[in-house]
Amino acid sequence: MTDYDKATGNAGTLRIRTTGGKVELWVLCSDGATNVGSVDFTTRLNGGSLVTNTVSLPAGFGSKLVRSAVQGAGTLNNEINIPATGTSGLGGPTSHAKSLTLGSVPGASGKPTVSNVTDNDATFSWTAATANPAVTQYGLYVSENSAFTSYVYAAWVGNVLTKTLTNLLKPGTKYYARTRAQNSVGIGAYSPTTEFTTVNPGVYESDGVAWKPREVWTSESGAWHKAELFVSNGTAWTVPV
Numbered sequence: 001m002t003d004y005d006k007a008t009g010n011a012g013t014l015r016i017r018t019t020g021g022k023v024e025l026w027v028l029c030s031d032g033a034t035n036v037g038s039v040d041f042t043t044r045l046n047g048g049s050l051v052t053n054t055v056s057l058p059a060g061f062g063s064k065l066v067r068s069a070v071q072g073a074g075t076l077n078n079e080i081n082i083p084a085t086g087t088s089g090l091g092g093p094t095s096h097a098k099s100l101t102l103g104s105v106p107g108a109s110g111k112p113t114v115s116n117v118t119d120n121d122a123t124f125s126w127t128a129a130t131a132n133p134a135v136t137q138y139g140l141y142v143s144e145n146s147a148f149t150s151y152v153y154a155a156w157v158g159n160v161l162t163k164t165l166t167n168l169l170k171p172g173t174k175y176y177a178r179t180r181a182q183n184s185v186g187i188g189a190y191s192p193t194t195e196f197t198t199v200n201p202g203v204y205e206s207d208g209v210a211w212k213p214r215e216v217w218t219s220e221s222g223a224w225h226k227a228e229l230f231v232s233n234g235t236a237w238t239v240p241v
Contacts, residue, residue, distance in 0.1 A: 004098045009091025014080050016098045021185070023100065024068040025080040027055065027090070034089030035059035044079040044097075045069040057090075073104035073132075106131035106181035106188035109138060114196040116164070119171035122196065123164040129181035129188055135159060136184065142168075142177045146193065156182070167209060172200025 004016040011031035017024040025043050034057070041053045046069055053067050066080060079097040082090065110127030117123075124142075129135055140163050142153040152175065157163045169175065174197045181188045217224045 004096075006094065006096040008082060008094035008096075009085070010088045012082075012090035012092075012094075014082060014094060014096040016078050016080065016096060016100075018071065018100055018102065021071060022068050023071055023078050023102070025066040025078070026063055027057070027066055027080075027082065028063040029057070029061065029089050031087075031089035032060040034061075034087050036085045036087050036090060039082060039085060039090075041066050042079075042081040043067045044077060046072040046078070047076040050079070071102045073102055075099060075101045101132075103131075103133045103183065103185045105186040106135055106183050108189045109179045109181050109191045111192035112140075112177045112179055112194045114177065114194060117196055117198055119199050120169040121164065121166050122169060122175075122198070123162065124177055124179075125162040126179045126191060128161060131181060131183050131188070133183050133185065135181045137182050139180050139182070139187075140177070141179070141190075142175055144173065144175060146176045146195070148176065148178070169198050171198050173198050 001017065001019050006014045008014055009029075011029050011034070013028040015026040015028060017026060023045055025041070025045070027039075027041070036057050038054050038056050041055060042050050043053055043066060044050050045067060051067070055064050055066050057064060077097060077099050079095070081095045082092045084092045106129040109129040112124045112126045115123045115125065124140060126138070137156045137158050138160065139156050140153065141148060141151060142165065143149070143151050153165055153168055174195060176193050176195050178193045179191045219225075
């Protein structure tokens, strides 16, 4: 939240406030004796038309919200004008204008690319989202279904463009991944979805956390030999490629 203030009279203030989600126009007065009844303020928000707003200002009102609107993106003019009030507390006439460059949620980050894929590991990389204000963090989402109704991994990973998952994936399994960006205004749209499949080179055993490759040995005449895998094409047995 940021306030832009301009004094009016002996104890008055015209305030233009941006909250990140809205623009607000306020009038304040610290003089408890000030009593001017209703005042017709002329205001402009988000570069729109001038509008007249009638606001009641009883004795000791402290502060009053004159007008507010949802922020628009881009550089926009905002303005509040008070006429002559006939009181020393608020004085007038006074004009206060501020051109604000207002932010918006980030655009979509780039479609992730997947590298260094093994049986249960993978590295994800993506291009930055366009954002004003700047991106504060990215989220990575990995699921076994393209609708992302459940997640293998879903977390904010910081203001980075790459993330490696270790011992979180299953061998020989198809996955879907996407990202999104966040800044001080809010959360952007999801990126396009990418899909990939982990490798499945052989026999695996789960330790309760991750799938680990295991070697198979056979005993013959009191000696142990590493087993080999063969497949049949209906005519002959061959080592799979």
